[in-house]
Amino acid sequence: METEVIIVNDDNxxxxxxxxxxxIVDGEIIGLPTETVYGLAANVYYSxxxxxxxxVKGRPHDNPIIVHVSDFVMFNDVAEINERATxxxxxxxxxxxxxxxxxxxxxxxxxxxxxPTVAVRMPSHPVALAVISAADLPLAAPSANxxxxxxxxxxxxxIDDIGGKIPLILDGGNCEVGVESTVISLVGExxxxxxxxxxxLERIREVLPDAVYADSVFSExxxxxPAQSPGTKYRHYSPRAxxxxxxxxxxxxxxxxxxxxxxxxxxxxxxxxxxxxSIPSVSYGKEGDGVSQARRLFVVLxxxxxxxxxxxxxxxxxxxxxxxxxxxxxxxASGFKVVEL
Ligand code: TXA
Ligand code: MG
Numbered sequence: 565m566e567t568e569v570i571i572v573n574d575d576n577x578x579x580x581x582x583x584x585x586x587x588i589v590d591g592e593i594i595g596l597p598t599e600t601v602y603g604l605a606a607n608v609y610y611s612x613x614x615x616x617x618x619x620v621k622g623r624p625h626d627n628p629i630i631v632h633v634s635d636f637v638m639f640n641d642v643a644e645i646n647e648r649a650t651x652x653x654x655x656x657x658x659x660x661x662x663x664x665x666x667x668x669x670x671x672x673x674x675x676x677x678x679x680p681t682v683a684v685r686m687p688s689h690p691v692a693l694a695v696i697s698a699a700d701l702p703l704a705a706p707s708a709n710x711x712x713x714x715x716x717x718x719x720x721x722x723i724d725d726i727g728g729k730i731p732l733i734l735d736g737g738n739c740e741v742g743v744e745s746t747v748i749s750l751v752g753e754x755x756x757x758x759x760x761x762x763x764x765l766e767r768i769r770e771v772l773p774d775a776v777y778a779d780s781v782f783s784e785x786x787x788x789x790p791a792q793s794p795g796t797k798y799r800h801y802s803p804r805a806x807x808x809x810x811x812x813x814x815x816x817x818x819x820x821x822x823x824x825x826x827x828x829x830x831x832x833x834x835x836x837x838x839x840x841x842s843i844p845s846v847s848y849g850k851e852g853d854g855v856s857q858a859r860r861l862f863v864v865l866x867x868x869x870x871x872x873x874x875x876x877x878x879x880x881x882x883x884x885x886x887x888x889x890x891x892x893x894x895x896x897a898s899g900f901k902v903v904e905l
Contacts, residue, residue, distance in 0.1 A: 565728060565730070565731060567727045567729075567730055567731065568731065569719060569733045570734055570735060571719075571735045572691050572735060572736050577694055578698075580694075581691065581694035581695045581697070582698050584596060584605075584695045584698070584732060584734055585695055585698035585699035587731055587732055588607050588613070588695070588699045588701070589607065589701070592616075592730070592731050592732075593605060593606040593613055593620065594733065595719070595722045595726070595730055596705075596708075596733075596734045597691050597692065597735070597739060598687040598692045598705075599659070599687060599688045599689045600687070600739060600744050600745050600761070600762075601709075601739050601741075601742070601743070601744050601862070602707065602708040602718075602719070602722050602733075603632070603692070603703075603706065603708055604621065604706055604707070604726070605695065605704070605705040606703065606705070607699070607701050608631050608642070608671065608675055608701065608702045608703060609670065609702075611672055611674050613704075614672070614674050615674065617629065617704065617706060620726055620729045621711045622710055622711045622712075626678065627711075628675065629676075629683075629704045629705065629706050630683045630684070630685055630705060631643075631684045631685075631702045631704055632686070632687055632692065632696055632703045632704075632705050633684060633685075633686050633696065633702045634658075634686065634693050634697045635697075636653075638696075638701075638702045639653075641668060641670055641702065642667065642682055642684055643663075643665040643666065643667060644668065646665065646750060648750045649663050651772065652748070652750075652771055652772065653686070655771055656763055656771075657685075657688075658686040658687055658688035658693065659688045660687075660688070660741050660762050661685060661761070662683050662684065662685040662745045662747045662759075663683070663748055663750055664681050664682070664683045664748065664749040664750060664751060664758065665751060666681055666682075666751060667680060667681055667682035668682075681749070681751055684702075685745055689739075690736075691736040695734070707744055708721075708722045708725070708726065709721070709722075709726075710725045712802060713801075713802065714861075714865040715801065717862050717863060718738055719734075719735035719736075721862070721866060738859075741762045741859070742858040742861055742863070743762060743889045743890065743893060744761060745759075745761045745763075746759065746761030746763040746764075746889070747759040749778075754776055755768070755772045755774065755775040756776055756777070757775060757776070757781065758778050758780070758781075760777065760781050760892050761889050762855065762886055762889060764854075764885045764886055764889075765888070766884070766885055777888075781888065782895075784900045800896040800897065801862070801865065801893045801894075801897040802897045802899075803866065803897065804869050805828075805868055805869070805873040805874055805875060806874065806876065806901075807897045807901065808875070808876070808878065808898055808902075808903055809878050809895055809898050809901065809902045810877050810878060810903045810905065811880040811903065811904045811905060812880075812904065812905030814840060817833070817877075818840050818841055820877070820905060821841060821842070821843050821877045822841075824843075824875075824877070825842065826875075828872060828873055828875060829843055829844075829873075829874070829875045829876075830844050830845060830846065830868065830871070830873040831844070831845040831878075831879075832845065832847070832864060832876055832878040833845050833846075834851035834879055835847045837879070847864075848864045851879075852882060852887075854881060854882065854885055854886025854889065857881050857887065857890045858886060858890050861890055878894055878898070880902070881894070
């Protein structure tokens with residue numbers, strides 16, 4: 565199949581959104597930008613389209629898909645809205661926050677991976693909002709990457725992964741956030757962050773003071789226990805290179821990697837540190853600045869593959885605030901190989 569790519573700007577937004585919506589209403593799936601990462605979008609109510617998503621991505625069927633809405637009528641059609649949800653939506657929507665709530669019957673088990681809950685978010689990207697509104701339907705949309713690979717933050721990434729398998733990609737430039745939305749479950753006793761994102765626990769607690777992180781944010785989930793968020797149990801965000809996350813000072817890191825130099829060995833460090841490091845290196849944002857690290861993370865992990873790197877040593881980001889999201893993606897990319905110096 566030939567994949568058409570439309571570069572979207574203010575002038576053609578309406579026309580491009582209409583075209584994308586027509587594909588979706590006709591049962592096709594398309595690539596579109598959101599403020600976090602690119603998504604692969606389908607009519608949530610049409611099972612054949614949702615099946616296409618799983619097929620194109622090579623996604624395991626028990627990994628549920630986020631439903632994207634553009635207004636509260638759609639939200640109410642798919643989920644049992646509770647008070648916590650209303651409170652969070654008031655502050656963070658539209659934006660990079662996904663809420664897990666009891667699902668409404670209209671949402672099929674195919675979308676939710678058989679769970680009684682549904683994950684919903686209202687994205688803030690004007691292209692995503694315009695497509696949802698034009699289709700007048702909630703859209704099921706996972707990240708637009710092959711399953712297990714780093715998410716896509718440019719239209720070129722989407723072409724690299726699934727070009728030729730979908731009819732249309734809307735190109736909205738680079739995604740501003742760069743990592744996927746914060747996923748928070750609002751169905752248990754406490755609100756639980758299942759996947760950290762750029763909306764940090766600290767900010768969520770300003771609205772819901774009893775919110776906590778799930779254990780799986782910082783460590784491997786035990787396979788014998790049912791995962792709260794099935795997506796967290798699969799190897800994720802992985803470049804082809806072996807990834808090792810290294811905690812310690814810059815001086816310790818520099819020494820550690822110089823002792824492990826070799827063909828295809830590369831370091832991933834913070835901006836301005838490359839001169840200090842004796843092996844080839846790439847930088848991924850400012851030290852202590854999770855927002856800048858998030859924006860670069862997947863671009864750099866994908867570049868690593870293009871460069872043919874076989875072993876990557878990464879300077880560990882912090883584990884609080886926005887950096888938590890970056891730390892979480894990196895330990896998952898590494899298969900939980902973390903070295904503490
Ligand atoms: O920023 C984002 O969230 C992007 C853009 C495209 O919106 N989407 C995204 O989708 O990252 P995906 O499919 O790559 O990740 C969805 C995550 C998975 O970890 C999945 O397990 C979890 O959300 N999830 C979905 N439905 C769930 C549910 N009912 N309960 C618990 N976790 C759920
Ligand atoms: Mg994904």
